[in-house]
Amino acid sequence: MEQIISLIRQPWPWYVAGPLIGLTVPVLLLLGNKSFGISSSLRHVCAACMPAKIPFFSYDWKKEKWNLFFALGILLGGFIAMTFLRESTAVTVHPNLVKELAGYGIHDYSSLVPPDLFSWPSLLSVRGLIMMVGGGFLVGFGTRYAGGCTSGHSIMGLSSLQWPSLVATCCFMAGGFIMANLILPTILSL
Amino acid sequence: MLKYLLAGTAFGIILVKAELVSWFRIQEMFRLQSFHLYGIIGSAVIVGMISILIIKKFGIRTISGEKVNIPDKKFNKGQIYGGLIFGLGWALTGACPGPLLAQAGGGVTVIAVTLLSAVAGTWVYGRFREKLPH
Numbered sequence: 413m414e415q416i417i418s419l420i421r422q423p424w425p426w427y428v429a430g431p432l433i434g435l436t437v438p439v440l441l442l443l444g445n446k447s448f449g450i451s452s453s454l455r456h457v458c459a460a461c462m463p464a465k466i467p468f469f470s471y472d473w474k475k476e477k478w479n480l481f482f483a484l485g486i487l488l489g490g491f492i493a494m495t496f497l498r499e500s501t502a503v504t505v506h507p508n509l510v511k512e513l514a515g516y517g518i519h520d521y522s523s524l525v526p527p528d529l530f531s532w533p534s535l536l537s538v539r540g541l542i543m544m545v546g547g548g549f550l551v552g553f554g555t556r557y558a559g560g561c562t563s564g565h566s567i568m569g570l571s572s573l574q575w576p577s578l579v580a581t582c583c584f585m586a587g588g589f590i591m592a593n594l595i596l597p598t599i600l601s602l
Numbered sequence: 603m604l605k606y607l608l609a610g611t612a613f614g615i616i617l618v619k620a621e622l623v624s625w626f627r628i629q630e631m632f633r634l635q636s637f638h639l640y641g642i643i644g645s646a647v648i649v650g651m652i653s654i655l656i657i658k659k660f661g662i663r664t665i666s667g668e669k670v671n672i673p674d675k676k677f678n679k680g681q682i683y684g685g686l687i688f689g690l691g692w693a694l695t696g697a698c699p700g701p702l703l704a705q706a707g708g709g710v711t712v713i714a715v716t717l718l719s720a721v722a723g724t725w726v727y728g729r730f731r732e733k734l735p736h
Binding site: 420423424426427428429430431432433434435436437438439440441442443444445446447448450451453454455457458462464466467468469477478479481482483484485486487488489490491492493494495497498503505506508509513521523524525526529530531532534535542543544545546547548549550551552553554555556557558559560561562563565566567568569570571572573574575576577579580581582583584585586587588589590591592593595596599 | 603604605606607608609610611612613614615616617618619620621622623624625626627628629630631632633635636637638639641642643644645646647648649650651653654656657662664665666668670671672673674675676677678680681682683684685686687688689690691692693694695696697698699700702703704705706707708709710711712713715716717718719720721722723724725726727728729731734
């Protein structure tokens with residue numbers, strides 16, 4: 413029993429976590445014919461809080477309430493995992509990345525999210541503002557424009573052989589490569 | 603609705619345990635320094651694909667007895683433009699919408715700002731939707 417608990421408290425390898433994430437697809441389908449997707453919850457929040465007579469937000473969001481409960485669950489899951497299921501929150505990463513990030517003054521690996529970048533004081537810096545506020549905006553705008561995110565397109569869409577999702581996934585990756593390798597270095601040196 | 607809350611909770615726990623919520627891990631992926639995330643997405647897609655095949659082949663129904671129905675996605679140019687824009691944001695924040703929720707729940711309170719900004723981005727898209735190429 414203790415061994416099992418200790419295994420759970422360590423980071424899970426990809427071949428355990430990946431299949432579990434894949435199982436979310438049939439679980440949601442069988443629970444109630446729901447297609448896995450998370451970014452739609454952002455749209456439902458807009459429709460519920462600020463529809464402003466915009467056609468895109470004029471629909472019965474209450475019918476999609478399940479998606480908001482699912483999103484709330486993720487929030488709760490994050491809390492449970494961080495509070496009870498972790499030995500340490502330190503992350504081990506590739507030495508080349510450590511070297512690169514040290515050049516930008518990022519040394520703290522104690523948390524899942526680098527405190528050097530994502531923290532309240534950092535919000536007042538240009539770098540932090542671009543990464544947290546600008547990044548969040550791009551995520552919200554881009555996922556809706558693309559009609560889904562990594563869950564809706566890359567997992568659900570690819571699993572059900574939707575070719576538009578393959579296009580979207582390739583563009584997600586392309587955007588990520590461009591940002592991480594070509595633009596991010598400039599932002600990190602601000 | 604409780605069942606979806608529980609499914610979400612399980613998903614959130616997996617996201618944290620898989621370190622998918624880590625900005626560092628996303629950076630590793632886009633620098634081709636680690637197989638971790640490719641392995642996760644790849645194996646998740648394979649398991650999802652096999653599950654859907656099984657559901658279709660054996661005509662498995664939902665717990666309330668409905669036929670399982672997966673709507674087809676239609677192609678439009680938004681998947682290209684929006685996809686690229688989301689990709690930029692993904693590498694900046696080191697998170698897609700799911701991990702953002704898990705981070706906020708996991709106690710990184712400042713991520714609430716990123717989430718609000720994501721809601722704002724969604725709203726702005728809805729506001730200017732007709733003017734954007736699709």
